[in-house]
Amino acid sequence: MQTDEPGGRQGLWSHVAPADWNDWRWQLRHRITTVEALEILLPLTPEEREGVLLAGKKLALAITPYFFNLIDRADPNCPIRRQVVPRVEETTTAPWELTDPCDEDGHTPVSGLVHRYPDRVLFLVTDRCASYCRYCTRCRVVSGVGEQHLETNFTVAIEYIRQHTEVRDILLSGGDPLLLSDERLEHLLSQLRAIPHVEFLRIGSRIPIFLPQRITPELCAMLKKFHPLWMSIHTNHPREATAEARDACALLADAGIPLGNQTVLLRGVNDDPAVMKSLVHKLLMMRVRPYYIYQCDLVRGTHHLRASVRKGIEIIEALRGHTTGYAVPQYVIDAPGAGKVPVGPDSVLAHDKQRIIIRNYEGRVFEYPEVGDTYVTPPVAIR
Numbered sequence: 123m124q125t126d127e128p129g130g131r132q133g134l135w136s137h138v139a140p141a142d143w144n145d146w147r148w149q150l151r152h153r154i155t156t157v158e159a160l161e162i163l164l165p166l167t168p169e170e171r172e173g174v175l176l177a178g179k180k181l182a183l184a185i186t187p188y189f190f191n192l193i194d195r196a197d198p199n200c201p202i203r204r205q206v207v208p209r210v211e212e213t214t215t216a217p218w219e220l221t222d223p224c225d226e227d228g229h230t231p232v233s234g235l236v237h238r239y240p241d242r243v244l245f246l247v248t249d250r251c252a253s254y255c256r257y258c259t260r261c262r263v264v265s266g267v268g269e270q271h272l273e274t275n276f277t278v279a280i281e282y283i284r285q286h287t288e289v290r291d292i293l294l295s296g297g298d299p300l301l302l303s304d305e306r307l308e309h310l311l312s313q314l315r316a317i318p319h320v321e322f323l324r325i326g327s328r329i330p331i332f333l334p335q336r337i338t339p340e341l342c343a344m345l346k347k348f349h350p351l352w353m354s355i356h357t358n359h360p361r362e363a364t365a366e367a368r369d370a371c372a373l374l375a376d377a378g379i380p381l382g383n384q385t386v387l388l389r390g391v392n393d394d395p396a397v398m399k400s401l402v403h404k405l406l407m408m409r410v411r412p413y414y415i416y417q418c419d420l421v422r423g424t425h426h427l428r429a430s431v432r433k434g435i436e437i438i439e440a441l442r443g444h445t446t447g448y449a450v451p452q453y454v455i456d457a458p459g460a461g462k463v464p465v466g467p468d469s470v471l472a473h474d475k476q477r478i479i480i481r482n483y484e485g486r487v488f489e490y491p492e493v494g495d496t497y498v499t500p501p502v503a504i505r
């Protein structure tokens with residue numbers, strides 16, 4: 123999959139044999155994880171240099187060579203760079219920021235399992251990712267250097283699900299579940315599939331974006347044995363929608379896995395209606411349905427990356443009705459204590475027993491008749 127550009131798609135790694143480059147284990151072994159390695163590749167600003175030095179105490183630095191190549195090294199404000207290169211602001215905390223903003227620990231009946239909603243659980247199967255997002259909502263446990271350690275006991279977690287017959291939907295997350303080997307993942311999925319009340323399985327993964335080489339025909343052949351199995355990927359900027367990511371999504375989609383996308387609204391990355399519109403259009407071309415845009419969780423040290431709720435609503439306003447309905451995600455705030463709450467531009471201006479006043483995407487206002495809950499024969503006009 124080489125191109126004619128100098129260095130091809132491998133960019134700074136043009137000297138590497140394509141067979142190595144396309145091997146996900148090679149990509150993981152050659153991740154950029156130290157300030158020394160990063161500085162050779164990218165002149166750092168003082169804010170970044172200090173951020174990298176302090177990252178080891180909060181959330182580790184790791185960037186796959188593949189994803190690193192998407193950085194525009196001439197642009198200190200590059201939207202790809204902002205997602206993965208630590209900054210010193212990460213070490214300061216705004217008054218409203220928290221270690222565990224979604225109170226996952228408070229909804230953890232057995233370690234590694236978050237049971238916050240009635241019929242579904244979040245199953246944290248690993249604390250490692252291919253690269254680390256600087257705004258990670260779970261940085262307290264992810265990457266192994268933060269405040270806590272993830273101690274998932276698979277036997278205990280699976281037993282909990284077996285005992286809780288109301289759980290019909292399991293969301294595998296972490297960390298990134300696709301970092302598990304095919305064998306471990308298959309063993310886990312087959313245990314979950316064997317539970318009669320488990321209907322729906324899904325995997326939350328940024329691997330198709332950080333490490334598309336991991337999406338192999340063998341992985342897809344294994345996953346398709348566990349249908350219905352869905353996947354939520356995580357894409358934030360149109361530049362992440364590369365040919366490699368598109369090919370990885372095609373393999374998954376051809377294996378019958380419906381794909382959704384989760385985006386985090388991030389200042390200086392995608393807090394712009396034009397950028398977001400380009401992203402959602404590219405996602406549709408990759409056979410991925412935009413699912414959620416998240417308001418950036420109130421996790422410690424992320425204030426420099428947080429855009430306003432007003433901006434999020436403005437983005438939805440710019441999409442809804444102006445483009446394909448499938449391209450319009452739901453904007454949600456995962457507020458402390460509240461769980462996911464949808465927010466968006468108001469389309470209902472007033473509502474009583476007789477009528478509802480609605481506003482369309484152009485801002486025009488309409489009155490529409492409301493129907494009573496008990497059937498009444500409509501008056502018949504007699505001429």
Ligand SMILES: *Cc1c(COP(=O)(O)O)cnc(C)c1O
Binds near residue numbers: 236242
């Ligand atoms: C987001 C989330 C889910 C899944 O929510 P959906 O709206 O069904 O995608 C499940 N459990 C927890 C704890 C979550 O945070």
